[in-house]
Amino acid sequence: xxxxxxxxRENAGVRTLAQSTVLAAAGALFGLVVNAVRPAGIAILRPxxxxxxxxxxxxxxxxEPARIEVAEAMHLFAAHEAVFGDVRDAADYxxxxxxxxVHLPCSAEAPDWLAxxxxxxIVVVYGGDAAxxxxxxHSLTTNGYRDVRVLSGGFxxxxxxxxxxxxxxxxxCGD
Numbered sequence: 001x002x003x004x005x006x007x008x009r010e011n012a013g014v015r016t017l018a019q020s021t022v023l024a025a026a027g028a029l030f031g032l033v034v035n036a037v038r039p040a041g042i043a044i045l046r047p048x049x050x051x052x053x054x055x056x057x058x059x060x061x062x063x064e065p066a067r068i069e070v071a072e073a074m075h076l077f078a079a080h081e082a083v084f085g086d087v088r089d090a091a092d093y094x095x096x097x098x099x100x101x102v103h104l105p106c107s108a109e110a111p112d113w114l115a116x117x118x119x120x121x122i123v124v125v126y127g128g129d130a131a132x133x134x135x136x137x138h139s140l141t142t143n144g145y146r147d148v149r150v151l152s153g154g155f156x157x158x159x160x161x162x163x164x165x166x167x168x169x170x171x172x173c174g175d
Contacts, residue, residue: 065137068149070161073124077164082122088131088155094169098126098158103170104136119144126151126158 068076076082077098084101086093093103104125117123123145127133133150140148151158159165 066149067152069152070157073151082124083117085125087133087136088128092128096165096167099164099166122147124149124151126154128154
């Protein structure tokens with residue numbers, strides 16, 4: 001009978017270990033699901049680098065943002081399947097921009113209008129000769145936008161291909 005009690009204790013230990021493992025896995029899964037549905041999420045899988053002062057800050061991803069060719073961007077524009085953002089300076093934007101494009105500041109800080117754009121939307125950003133859209137694309141991706149693309153050739157390529165364009169200052173930004 002004594003041997004039987006030892007076996008029961010071993011089974012109880014194995015059961016407790018199995019239950020603990022299942023509970024830990026369920027907790028981790030729950031945490032990942034909650035993080036995925038949070039608007040900004042938590043940077044658990046992004047690289048972090050120290051600033052030398054003991055405080056950590058998010059390191060900018062070295063991966064180049066996705067590119068989109070003008071023909072595909074025009075298709076998305078015609079089908080109203082993408083939001084367009086212009087990262088050029090205010091004067092260039094006012095001279096001409098993709099119709100309905102919103103002027104994004106080159107500081108890579110998204111203006112208030114982005115709060116109304118679903119994180120699942122396709123966002124196409126473009127620049128010009130002196131405006132690099134990559135930092136803005138990285139910022140948008142870091143802020144939870146899942147499909148951010150940079151227009152190859154910028155506004156010049158869009159205009160040269162006969163893309164729909166408008167001129168005038170950005171009404172949302174006031175520039």
